[in-house]
Amino acid sequence: MIDVKELYQKLDTYMNQTITLQGWIRNIRKQKDFGFIDFSDGTCFNHIQLVYDKENKCFDQINKLHIGAAITVTGTVKASIGAGQSFEMIIEDLVVEGDCPEDYPLQPKRHTREFLREIAYLRPRTNLFQAVFRIRSVAAHAIHTYFQEHGYLYVHTPLITTADCEGSDQMFKITSFNMDRIPTIDGHADMSKDLFGKQAFITGTGQLHGETFAMAFKKIYTFGPTFRTENSNTKTHANEFWMIEPEIAFCHLDGLMDIEEEMLKYIVNYVLEKCAEEIAFCDQYVENGLKEKLTKLVNSKFTRITHHEVIDILKKADMDFEFTPDYEEDIAKEHEKYITEYFNGPVFITNWPKDIKAWYMKTNEDGKTVAAVDLEVPGAGELMGGSEREADYQKLINRAHEMNVDTDTVDWFCNLRRYGGCYHSGFGMGFERLLIYLTGVENIRDVIPYPRTPKNCDF
């Protein structure tokens, strides 16, 4: 019993040998005296063609099988005389593990991605999702491998949290109460009676907890699910998504950009190497030029430019922007697009106006900007966002008050600045945004196994 992956890897060994495979019939062409099965076991992107003819003792049995059926099949690997493949397997014996009815929703024709979302539990069996979810798995391992090889500690920051300094409206509340019978006190829900003795949330970031570990292990990263309550139906928003959040002690903004650039190139390279078939498929059927785009990124030097310089360029641009570029404001999607095309590659934009960024970012000496950096990538927009953190206790507290942040639930986070604090930086990368970039798939719903979006939590 071997996997199809192994068969492809050691084809010389298995050629002209009798082997047994287990997997699924992706397609079957039945002729009067012979037939072909398109067979896959999901262990690699490649399928294998199984051949049978009338001489075969299982001929009648095979001819009754349906697309989708699970089979155990024994046969001989032979060089193929047909077009389209270099080898095939001549069936000698076949056991049906589980047949599939005629009304199986996944027939071998072109289905829309919208339809496939409605059968989310079957879509991993299609070529597109075999490619996308294999890339997802391999990219995840690339990330772990990069950080582990570079001496980072992987931290499982908590998902359940009572720190609501980022604004609790954006977080899901959790409760062990029966929703019909929430105890009240003075007309308010009495969360002191709930399991944790107070209102708890599921988190939108692991950064605050991550920083506490960076102050002990120097270099750490998180990689886990995060949540937003955003009632937003766009191609790039989901209510549940995975984030990578590295945090590095003794690191300024320039060092942070070095890490971001090196990490991204490492991941892209790793995926290009380990998912050659999957990338080739996406290049052909999803985004023409994908492989070239990725190869180019690995070999490029990322541009580094300030927000102020970006606005200068946008103002000088011979373009009719919907939103007027402004030194005090965030940039719009159209601006991101212009800038990455202007530099023809990835662009780090630094030193953003402080009032549009988070309270814990380090204020620059100009008093107007913060040491923040966004990485803009051609075709995918903002891929990472990071900053140097405010390392001065009093400045941090002052900034929190200016921005109406309640620091009561995060006094421990602020205290890091009192107990052997140091300059440090970190960034966040949305894993799904990376996958959109790596696969060319446009909609976040198609890079998540079971996407959670407003009114959509059916599986």
Add this chain to the structure above:
Amino acid sequence: MIDVKELYQKLDTYMNQTITLQGWIRNIRKQKDFGFIDFSDGTCFNHIQLVYDKENKCFDQINKLHIGAAITVTGTVKASIGAGQSFEMIIEDLVVEGDCPEDYPLQPKRHTREFLREIAYLRPRTNLFQAVFRIRSVAAHAIHTYFQEHGYLYVHTPLITTADCEGSDQMFKITSFNMDRIPTIDGHADMSKDLFGKQAFITGTGQLHGETFAMAFKKIYTFGPTFRTENSNTKTHANEFWMIEPEIAFCHLDGLMDIEEEMLKYIVNYVLEKCAEEIAFCDQYVENGLKEKLTKLVNSKFTRITHHEVIDILKKADMDFEFTPDYEEDIAKEHEKYITEYFNGPVFITNWPKDIKAWYMKTNEDGKTVAAVDLEVPGAGELMGGSEREADYQKLINRAHEMNVDTDTVDWFCNLRRYGGCYHSGFGMGFERLLIYLTGVENIRDVIPYPRTPKNCDF
């Protein structure tokens, strides 16, 4: 600028060289004319001794420093003449990045673990938690590496779910509503108005979703957080913990046990290799004989025995058990302990009475037991639990009804048996239970960065 880890790895290169390190003062012994700093940067378990004397231009500055301070230090690496270390660093220059006050809670003395839990954000700086959380990180990577090298797909199963077939009492409900103003209809909470249009939960398992991917990729695993509302204050229960849940198509119970055994030995071996200092520390200060226990496991053959045979052995045992062993019942902790000691190693117990196990497990031909398997490990009890899954659609539905499971929200899961289903098996391993075994630390609160237990969600 190098990490202490690199210094230890390439000591020959750096000996007698001037280098710069960045990290924290773990201890400082100030004498009249000289002094010693115990320095660590968290990149490895080993510290380094820094030496300074009155000739040093920074002498007065250093003598004012406190334990916990963050420093950048330049000096020469020299063979040590003192006892306790083979080399040390003679300080030439020092910059204080962040001092630490006299009342720093983490003074270099023996603190109780209970006290350290109260300063959870500082405890990663102690030797014990440097060891525990490094082992946690390395073990996590060992798990990913094992599965990726063996052709498994890593699946991010969703955390938010509406499938409540396991009993929604055990799951946290989530909502985007203000808890004070939950809309009602006919006196009940009207969850149809919430973000997902129905009541959603955070999940207790990724298995159901994992199976859908095993039917497409053959071999998959999950590794992510899971949640229980259990109001239980024991050493082994937490409300948030991480689980690994592999699922393998075309796999019976014997094959599953092979995988469990191989995987566990791989992880233990990996940790023994990569965390030698951390394991040595735990061996000395946490569990005497830890290293021997782990080494023995790697070289042992796990026993395989049925639940019925276990009860036979327990009934014959010359022991006064608190709970009487029973062929129809689960076994108690005292029984687990007896059995692992009886076989002097890990024991797979198979074929459990069906009524104490989950509804989706395959019923054996005797009609009384299910093809389930628990792995019992000396000192840690049940480490993994798995089963062959019921692959027959009608049998699965019948069993669900017998056990009062509402299959309405998991029709897709049941349908897997109709659409090219096949015999398949899977197991779950609680990551924290593995860590308790790997470190010798007894309380689950001490192997989780920020443990969530009843009334405890303070950081």
